[in-house]
Amino acid sequence: xEKIILGIDPGTNIMGYGVLKISDRNxxxxxxxxxxxxxxxxxxxxxxHIFERVSGIIxxxxxxxxxxxxxxxxxNVQSMLKLGRAQxxxxxxxxxxxxxxxxxxPTKIKMAITGNGNASKEQVADMLxxxxxxxxxxxxxxxxxxxxxxxxxxxxxxxxxxxTDKKYRSWKDxxxxxxxRCNK
Numbered sequence: 001x002e003k004i005i006l007g008i009d010p011g012t013n014i015m016g017y018g019v020l021k022i023s024d025r026n027x028x029x030x031x032x033x034x035x036x037x038x039x040x041x042x043x044x045x046x047x048x049h050i051f052e053r054v055s056g057i058i059x060x061x062x063x064x065x066x067x068x069x070x071x072x073x074x075x076n077v078q079s080m081l082k083l084g085r086a087q088x089x090x091x092x093x094x095x096x097x098x099x100x101x102x103x104x105x106p107t108k109i110k111m112a113i114t115g116n117g118n119a120s121k122e123q124v125a126d127m128l129x130x131x132x133x134x135x136x137x138x139x140x141x142x143x144x145x146x147x148x149x150x151x152x153x154x155x156x157x158x159x160x161x162x163x164t165d166k167k168y169r170s171w172k173d174x175x176x177x178x179x180x181r182c183n184k
Contacts, residue, residue: 004064005020007151008090015050016035018150018151029138030061031060032145068102121146
């Protein structure tokens with residue numbers, strides 16, 4: 001099985017992206033970078049550029065799925081609205097190319113990568129560098145890119161170990177609800 005996962009860390013000034021190739025349960029980084037939006041003053045021009053660049057990344061790497069970091073709730077409503085628009089624009093580019101999207105909370109991504117939902121961006125970057133056996137130079141100076149790669153890697157981990165909604169009170173309860181799995 002081979003799969004390409006595009007990770008996106010939405011931003012209104014810097015938007016990160018990372019592309020992972022999964023083959024035989026091994027993850028390999030294909031691309032890592034940022035979409036620099038700082039030169040655009042007009043928010044609508046930023047959104048247009050996000051759509052064009054994310055569409056181009058999709059055309060270049062043909063991802064099977066996209067993992068995107070969900071906006072976190074902050075105190076500044078205007079910033080949240082702009083961030084939500086940026087995220088929605090990246091999602092629209094994926095939808096336009098029929099790429100399925102999964103959204104992950106920042107704490108879930110950090111937990112999946114480092115084991116700590118409150119990890120710093122630097123800790124996430126360092127763990128990804130180690131897990132994917134990357135050189136320090138490959139990581140780059142923008143941590144938004146490694147956050148995006150973290151979203152893709154989190155999605156890869158979820159593919160292999162999906163969360164279930166089943167809750168168990170005890171081992172006896174587990175066995176009762178999973179008879180076919182336990183009686184082999």
